[in-house]
Amino acid sequence: MKLSVRKKISILPVLLFLAVGVAMIPDAKDPVGVGVKAPKGAEMLFDGSRKMLDEKWTYWEGPRFAAAMPIKWQVEKDPAGSGMVLNSNDPAGAGGKYGAADIVTKQTFRDFRLHVEFYVSKPGGNSGVYLQNRYEIQIFDGDTTIHGLGSVINESIASPSPYRLYTGSGKWNAYDMEFRAARFADGKRTEPAMVTIYINGKKAHTNQKINQVWGGPNSGIDGGNDGGKGITDTPGGLKLQSEGHDVLFRNVWIKPLVLKEANTNF
Template sequence: MKAKFSSLLILASISFLTLSSLQAQTGVGQKPEKGAKVYLDGSKKSLEKNWIYWEGPRFSAEMPIKWPEVTDPVDGGKAISSIDPAGAGGKYGAADIVTKDEFKDFRAHVEFLVMAEGGNSGVYLQNRYEVQILDGDYGLHGMAALINEHLPTSEEYNGVGKWNAYDIVFRAARFEDGKLVEKPRATVYFNGVKIHEDKEISQVWGGPNSGLDGGNDGGKGITDRPGGLKLQAEGHDVRFRNIWIKKLDLASPDTDF
């Protein structure tokens, strides 16, 4: 009995350490996991190497990408700002940028800093499903929401002028014979705190200007095409750095980590 108890104690300790190490891999400043690729280190060079404009129906920008390299106001390093002339006045879809690489299942880390009150942008999973960035709002269309579907379970935003981090595991929709059989799912940590646990996502919101499949059956017509990670330009100075992504292959419909 004593040996059995010791074995159980060891297993419990290993489980705790594994969970702790996973949770430690979230938050501002997190280095890329093994097998991940850095898509944005804050430099114009990494922007031009790994990103393109998303040429949706509202696209009105011109290459090269006009998102400027700016100074990180916290530590003086480099960051990329979402200010683009074509996106002025909140014209989403006009100058959004997306990774050249496209994904099905993946793990992503995205760091952002909102420079002024009301700052607005967004992180789009597969260029479809938005994790909102919006200073001053914590509703279904507000900060850290899986937009229009899931509220964050807690408010973890660090505020204007400070860096924040989304850590995400996403599982793409599954299809059989061209028919949707499993909806997409996501788990999201915000500044190291889990705010969405394995949430199912029903559709693409925002219409055809928002991303892939936005114009298909009112956003319900999800297709099997992979998509990149997209960042939104809405005329606000939201800064980005330390974005890395690791491709996954999740057999079971579970994204929790």
């Protein structure tokens, strides 16, 4: 049966919508974005339970450490969903004292696929995700600068803040990453670390090289080595930062990988 002109015209918006929708689908080979479940072979690092927090995480006892076990981060009700979430607002980190009460996984990693969901409760909320307890991926509401939200700290010129992909405070956001650790031969670094990042399902950085740690000796396991450039071959845990703000986390999982080639594009 032939469509009338009126019917043909009426379906044009639908066809246009579908075309735009397909164009907006990210080119990741794996699902990315808020709500993505851990795939086969991945390990849950935080599922909303206090039990998992205590089993898999500890404080990072760096130079500015000022907290005491047990972890004072609170498990509380999800303000914009169901289930329980983790609040990074530790009393020891009040006033933006990064390093005073950060938490890190007891397990360490080299190459991996990572998923972290975060919720900034109020404007100006600040935290961060540290890969291998070395390299910071910024969480800072309102910061659109070269060190702003979603940026790979210290690689800002080549990798500025993709702030446009952030949905704002009071909403859940997701980082999906594939990370390749630095490579070494005879104790010397031959290849820098590398990461590809999606923010809320949209690609933000592709094969971004990371040449040094952020924050000097207060930052991570190699922080005090040669101004942050003295990276070692020591594997590191996933670290989440406490800076005295109500930044929440949920659905945190990691899948160890072995990336032989210098390519994290997924």
